Amino acid sequence: MAQEREDLTYELFGTAVRELAQNILDSYQPDLILSIARGGLLIGGALGYAMDIKNVSVINVEFYTGINERLEQPVMLPPTPKAVDLSGMKVLIADDVADTGETLRLVQDYCAATVRESRTAVIYKKPHSVIEPDYVWKETGRWINFPWSVLPPVTSTVEKP
Numbered sequence: 001m002a003q004e005r006e007d008l009t010y011e012l013f014g015t016a017v018r019e020l021a022q023n024i025l026d027s028y029q030p031d032l033i034l035s036i037a038r039g040g041l042l043i044g045g046a047l048g049y050a051m052d053i054k055n056v057s058v059i060n061v062e063f064y065t066g067i068n069e070r071l072e073q074p075v076m077l078p079p080t081p082k083a084v085d086l087s088g089m090k091v092l093i094a095d096d097v098a099d100t101g102e103t104l105r106l107v108q109d110y111c112a113a114t115v116r117e118s119r120t121a122v123i124y125k126k127p128h129s130v131i132e133p134d135y136v137w138k139e140t141g142r143w144i145n146f147p148w149s150v151l152p153p154v155t156s157t158v159e160k161p
Contacts, residue, residue, distance in 0.1 A: 006124070006142040013147065016123050016137045017043065021050035024135050028119055030092035036061050036107055039096030042148060043123060047094055057085075059110070061103050073102065086111060091118040097144060098122045098136070101129035 008016070024030075024047070033053055035044025037060040048056040093107050104120050108131075111118045121135035124144055 004142050006138075006140045006144045008123070008144060008146055010147045013042075013046070013123070017046040017050055020121060020123065020135055020137045021047055023137075024092065024119075024121055025051060028092070028134075029090065030119070031055060031089040032057060032086070033092045033094055034059055034086075034107065034111070034118075036093065036095040036103060039146070039149075040094045043096055043121070044094040047092070047121065059107055061106060073106075087114045088116050091115045093118055093120045095120070095122050096146060097124040097126065098129040098131065098133050099126045101131040101133075104129075104133060105131050 030051075030053065032055040033044045033048050033051075035041050035056060035058050037058050041058065044056050044058070048054065091111055093104060093111070095104060098104055098120070104122070108118055108120065119134040120131070122133045123137045125133055125136040125139045127139065127141050
């Protein structure tokens, strides 16, 4: 029998972001949203609109290589935001899911030396995450079908040089 999955639709994503944004703003006003690419790109951008924060940046971390396949440890990929750019800021680190929590921990550790304060926000948290995100829309133990990654990539019809 196939494992049950958590299905997030684009419509439900909109609801999740608005509810998450309100939860964040009830206790925290960040200066910057730092989105973890790729999964956190949509979350960070949507939170930026919902919270009226235009200062949204990206940090690229590779961990997952396939469904239930990942590297031993998450790895930051260039370019990374310069620590001086974050100096003294209140930063909200945004990602789609805290599965193991290792990616969020890596980015939070990266920010720790320079930011005034960092907090984490995710749409989903898995029960076995090594960190407890500050803001979570929903907890699930199931594999999550995100609307932006459930279909296979579009292929190019242009010939490569």
